[in-house]
Amino acid sequence: KQSCLMGFASHKVLKIVAAPSAVNPQCSNLNRGFHRAALRLQDESKSDKPPSSSSSSSSSSTTYHEHYQATEHDTAAEASQHDSASDPAAEQPERPNTSYQDQSGEHGEEYETEEQLQSRILTAALEFVPLHGWSMEAIAAGAETLGLSSASTGMFYNGAGDLVLHFIAHCNSQLTEILAEQHKQVQLGQAEPKKTADFLREAVETRLRMYIPYIETWPQAMSILLLPHNIPDSLKHLSSMVDDIWYYAGDRSTDMNWYTKRAVLTGIYNTTELVMLQDSSPDFQDTWSFLDNRIQDVVNMASSAKQVESRKNPNLICGLET
Amino acid sequence: MFQRRSRGQKYTFWLRDGFRDGESEERIKSYHRPHRRSSMQKSEYTCDHRPRVYKVFENVAQKYDIMNDAMSLGIHRVWKDALLHVMHPQPGAQLLDVAGGTGDIAFRFLEYIRLQEERQKRRAARSSQTPSWQDISNNYSTEDESRESRAVVCDINKEMLKVGKQKADSLGVSAGLSWVVGDAEELPFDDDQFDIYTIAFGIRNVTHIDQALQEALRVLKPGGRFMCLEFSKVNNPILSSIYDAYSFQMIPVIGEVIAGDWKSYQYLVESIRKFPNQEEFKGMIEDAGFYCVKYYNLTGGVVALHSGFKL
Numbered sequence: 111k112q113s114c115l116m117g118f119a120s121h122k123v124l125k126i127v128a129a130p131s132a133v134n135p136q137c138s139n140l141n142r143g144f145h146r147a148a149l150r151l152q153d154e155s156k157s158d159k160p161p162s163s164s165s166s167s168s169s170s171s172t173t174y175h176e177h178y179q180a181t182e183h184d185t186a187a188e189a190s191q192h193d194s195a196s197d198p199a200a201e202q203p204e205r206p207n208t209s210y211q212d213q214s215g216e217h218g219e220e221y222e223t224e225e226q227l228q229s230r231i232l233t234a235a236l237e238f239v240p241l242h243g244w245s246m247e248a249i250a251a252g253a254e255t256l257g258l259s260s261a262s263t264g265m266f267y268n269g270a271g272d273l274v275l276h277f278i279a280h281c282n283s284q285l286t287e288i289l290a291e292q293h294k295q296v297q298l299g300q301a302e303p304k305k306t307a308d309f310l311r312e313a314v315e316t317r318l319r320m321y322i323p324y325i326e327t328w329p330q331a332m333s334i335l336l337l338p339h340n341i342p343d344s345l346k347h348l349s350s351m352v353d354d355i356w357y358y359a360g361d362r363s364t365d366m367n368w369y370t371k372r373a374v375l376t377g378i379y380n381t382t383e384l385v386m387l388q389d390s391s392p393d394f395q396d397t398w399s400f401l402d403n404r405i406q407d408v409v410n411m412a413s414s415a416k417q418v419e420s421r422k423n424p425n426l427i428c429g430l431e432t
Numbered sequence: 433m434f435q436r437r438s439r440g441q442k443y444t445f446w447l448r449d450g451f452r453d454g455e456s457e458e459r460i461k462s463y464h465r466p467h468r469r470s471s472m473q474k475s476e477y478t479c480d481h482r483p484r485v486y487k488v489f490e491n492v493a494q495k496y497d498i499m500n501d502a503m504s505l506g507i508h509r510v511w512k513d514a515l516l517h518v519m520h521p522q523p524g525a526q527l528l529d530v531a532g533g534t535g536d537i538a539f540r541f542l543e544y545i546r547l548q549e550e551r552q553k554r555r556a557a558r559s560s561q562t563p564s565w566q567d568i569s570n571n572y573s574t575e576d577e578s579r580e581s582r583a584v585v586c587d588i589n590k591e592m593l594k595v596g597k598q599k600a601d602s603l604g605v606s607a608g609l610s611w612v613v614g615d616a617e618e619l620p621f622d623d624d625q626f627d628i629y630t631i632a633f634g635i636r637n638v639t640h641i642d643q644a645l646q647e648a649l650r651v652l653k654p655g656g657r658f659m660c661l662e663f664s665k666v667n668n669p670i671l672s673s674i675y676d677a678y679s680f681q682m683i684p685v686i687g688e689v690i691a692g693d694w695k696s697y698q699y700l701v702e703s704i705r706k707f708p709n710q711e712e713f714k715g716m717i718e719d720a721g722f723y724c725v726k727y728y729n730l731t732g733g734v735v736a737l738h739s740g741f742k743l
Contacts, residue, residue: 224723224724224743227743246520246522247552250522253655257654257655258653258654258655259525259627259652259654259655259657260521260524260655261519261522261525261627261653261655261656261657262655262656262657262741262743263520263522264518264519264520264739265724265741
């Protein structure tokens with residue numbers, strides 16, 4: 111998909127976390143394998159904290175090391191991504207910046223790449239966001255919990271923007287997993303397929319619920335996303351998320367519908383997010399009822415438009431009714 | 433004019449016991465720790481630039497700051513401020529400024545941290561409501577626990593450190609500042625001590641740059657940052673010709689007029705030309721073991737700021 115290549119060409123952190131959202135659903139097993147492998151890496155790295163433990167005896171780390179060496183000479187990032195994408199059990203290491211990383215076992219903690227370390231730091235920083243806001247202080251506190259000096263925050267040239275974008279990418283990948291899981295359930299016949307409107311409603315609600323722990327500071331995060339140098343990345347995340355939701359909703363359209371549907375869902379999502387920011391009802395009930403109403407509006411509009419247009423051009427609007 | 437030191441007065445490398453004779457002068461407090469490596473042979477020292485470099489800076493120490501302003505037309509302040517801005521130190525960070533001489537970077541570092549802390553306090557005061565007595569007492573206990581940021585200025589040359597100390601006294605800055613005599617190729621510090629290592633306009637004077645980089649890697653904590661400000665290659669041909677003309681014709685003249693020392697500033701300009709360019713230096717930093725190495729060109733390449741992380 112086009113968004114797949116856009117993900118590769120852009121910000122390096124997103125290569126790791128956003129890759130699943132851009133991959134087709136038949137690789138959904140691969141996504142979960144990657145997620146498990148990422149968790150395993152986190153556990154390994156925590157246990158391998160003393161730098162001289164390069165001779166750790168766990169077999170998974172040695173296979174990682176071999177795989178890492180094998181991909182060290184890849185010159186094209188796309189090639190390495192596709193190669194490693196076919197091996198679900200292994201990590202997806204990025205092309206390393208320097209070629210000497212695998213020469214000796216001295217760099218014990220360097221069995222991961224810089225981007226993976228950065229995403230680990232940002233994940234650790236998320237728990238300090240309620241305290242420090244979306245800022246470099248939160249990243250510094252996150253780095254310190256990993257045992258790194260606070261000076262390592264200098265790696266994040268975009269500062270707070272890196273943290274927010276990392277969080278958004280993380281939420282998107284979680285959403286994709288949930289949707290893929292549901293899709294699998296439906297395929298296996300264990301669950302009933304939902305109507306489109308319900309599906310959209312639940313997908314948007316699930317996605318927005320991920321903001322609830324950070325809702326106090328979310329206005330700050332939104333303002334960071336609107337900074338000019340962050341707009342391309344935030345729009346890319348938004349569009350890939352909306353694309354995923356529509357894909358799992360069953361949309362396979364190839365005409366103007368593709369654009370109108372995504373534009374509509376983007377509008378619904380953004381307005382609901384804004385409502386959520388100032389919602390004080392228990393468990394955000396007002397927000398979800400607002401969401402219901404908006405989706406209902408769209409359904410009504412689509413069906414009435416269809417009635418009007420059906421005589422002229424039967425193929426124009428489809429998929430939103432029922 | 434400044435005082436010239438009499439001949440025959442040798443400097444004490446008192447970390448290497450009995451290596452050189454020296455005068456007993458006012459000792460500047462140092463971190464005394466036995467060296468891990470065996471002391472080097474005397475012949476190695478006489479073959480390198482250290483005595484010459486030492487003499488150069490010994491001669492110019494008193495006028496160092498004035499000369500910096502005159503030669504760079506005051507732009508060196510902008511460069512040093514840019515270094516701090518890129519560094520963006522967090523409160524509690526420990527800085528080691530090697531070849532720090534008169535302490536410019538260390539003063540700016542402490543000021544930056546002080547402003548950061550004030551800003552944080554203001555933000556915390558604004559957001560918190562009237563704290564209860566429990567909260568106030570908790571705040572008192574946590575204030576002492578948080579690490580205070582510290583700046584250590586290390587230089588091979590005692591004269592430069594003396595000038596720096598005088599500056600510190602006149603500015604009234606004393607908390608969190610230490611002055612240490614030491615050689616960049618063999619730092620008198622333990623491993624994993626510092627968050628940030630800076631060397632501003634000093635690394636070209638080091639004989640074995642790779643050793644200095646290795647030492648930097650050693651004393652930095654994991655996650656620590658290495659930052660180096662140094663003169664570098666100007667790529668733009670027009671700017672390059674202006675810069676060359678200015679360097680070779682104006683700077684020694686200024687040196688003679690203000691500091692009375694043509695040769696030292698001739699040496700300065702030549703050492704700038706001999707220093708590797710941005711990409712080569714970046715390669716050297718990566719070879720030493722730093723990651724995420726990046727450089728920023730300031731003033732069109734006249735000065736380059738290199739940064740690397742120990743990960």
